[in-house]
Amino acid sequence: MNELRLPIADDMHIHLRNDERTEHAVRAVRAGGTGRVLAMPNTVPAVSNGAEAENYRRRLQDQGADFEILTTIKLTGRTTVEDISDAAANGVVAVKQYPMGVTTNSDDGVTDVRPLFPIYEAIQDKDLILSLHGEVPGVFVMDAETAFLDSLHDICRNFPKLRIILEHTTTAAAVDLVKELGDHVAATITDHHLAITLDDVVGSKIQPHHFCMPVAKRPGDRDALNAVVKSGHPRFFSGTDSAPHKVEDKETACGCAGIFNSPFHMQFLAHHFEESGMLDRLEDFTSRFGADFYRLRRNTEEIHLVREPCTVPERYGPMVPFRSGQTLNWSLR
């Protein structure tokens, strides 16, 4: 196969920030073959209610966003039931929960899920989606996602109609649990977690542009992510977790978590899916399963991928994109 025509991609988890990086992050979306995004709310200041979500959407449009923006609000200890109703009334589609201190801009995050049950109830009532960064603060980095799975189970048991997404899933254990939990629970998988392991972060060299939270895990975990995608499981779909950190915030003594993969998102995935013998699953992963779980119309606009070498540049604005300097086998025409 030398060309692929697919519906433009959904990115069900992206960071566009709200500062000087935003113009580049916005420009990267269509460059990478994406036409609809779920914009994460951990900006500074955070997006915490419906009005702020609507303002954030407008600011992104002012920055040149020529794609559809689905909005989220950040769930903190201060979130009220009214915030949820108000968010729903403002078209917000998901409420994002962060573990305290684990990742970028998460100091107001959550340490325990039980006190949030009234909020979950409201999210369920409004038929919004609960979007989870599933790691437990203070747990050893290789175990922090697995340690969260009990909480995920607990939430599911108590809110059987609540639609939940375990975001940027990294472990075989999480894949198994999401499969087991049934139709109201899904998972997003990033581009980079399909490709890298901890060896690519702290193998014989340290590579900050491969560092994100949750950190890439073991080869067997990466294999499990690829296997579930290859199986065509409809509750595992694409969310890049693309995060535009400036090079000086990555290549430093204490660097930020996040990988900027959106500018070559579909080029990379076509390359990776072909290499992994699952090119026939690409459209489901990027353009169908996510839309279906979110109960959105599927995208109809088409993108055109061709088998022509595409070298990822060393820089994209002030950022280093994922796979910089490497050549992918597919280009976006």
Added chain:
Amino acid sequence: MNELRLPIADDMHIHLRNDERTEHAVRAVRAGGTGRVLAMPNTVPAVSNGAEAENYRRRLQDQGADFEILTTIKLTGRTTVEDISDAAANGVVAVKQYPMGVTTNSDDGVTDVRPLFPIYEAIQDKDLILSLHGEVPGVFVMDAETAFLDSLHDICRNFPKLRIILEHTTTAAAVDLVKELGDHVAATITDHHLAITLDDVVGSKIQPHHFCMPVAKRPGDRDALNAVVKSGHPRFFSGTDSAPHKVEDKETACGCAGIFNSPFHMQFLAHHFEESGMLDRLEDFTSRFGADFYRLRRNTEEIHLVREPCTVPERYGPMVPFRSGQTLNWSLR
């Protein structure tokens, strides 16, 4: 206790390199309370025979080394039995084996120990020490040391009189095996592996100045290292693995492995041992057990540590020292 008088420390594993970093690395030795070092041979070019070892020692002295230098040669696929005899004749005390490609300047390293048995025989005959970087190339970074333990066992079974040191030990499994293997097998432990885990390398932030090979492991592994030191086990002693990488080679897209801990070595260890309730074990760890295993006279020159705050500077020459910016409770007078 407000002051400590100890014999000057032995550092049974240090990298002094052979370039513009050397003057700073040399200056750091006495600054950190060390008076005798085992200088690692993975310089560029490598130290591979007795004459090169002697030349390297002289170059270090020319660079201002005012401490005792014990020399090593690098074991590669090209090392001959004659190289071992020649090394012994030139006063070399240890032969250092690296796994291929796992760490700094190890591209000529070893992938399999069996072909080296004739060399081990010669090392045993000459009563030199076999010094092992115990990781298996190509194995996942968190498992690479444990994967080497079978080889360690194999070498010990076949060369019952060969004195072996498993360098910069990082795992509970390695500690257990070294204890079990008996009197001819020892281990060095670095300053940093007593203090950090993988969380300090790729927890919520990425910290290249905490990155070394073998990478810091789990909390339980760190606990096992501290426990064996606290127990006063005589076959576990200090080797800093201090490695002077320039800041631009650490804070970059693909950074070097190695932590520069020697300039505040004894200040840090006094602080850490006191915090860990094992200050009474410090002298054994830094000044007795290593000398005894190497069959060297014990150091008699004294150093004087006092309980006065000591802030580690942000830079030491072109390097960032371990614990830079932090204040230790002990100073060297």
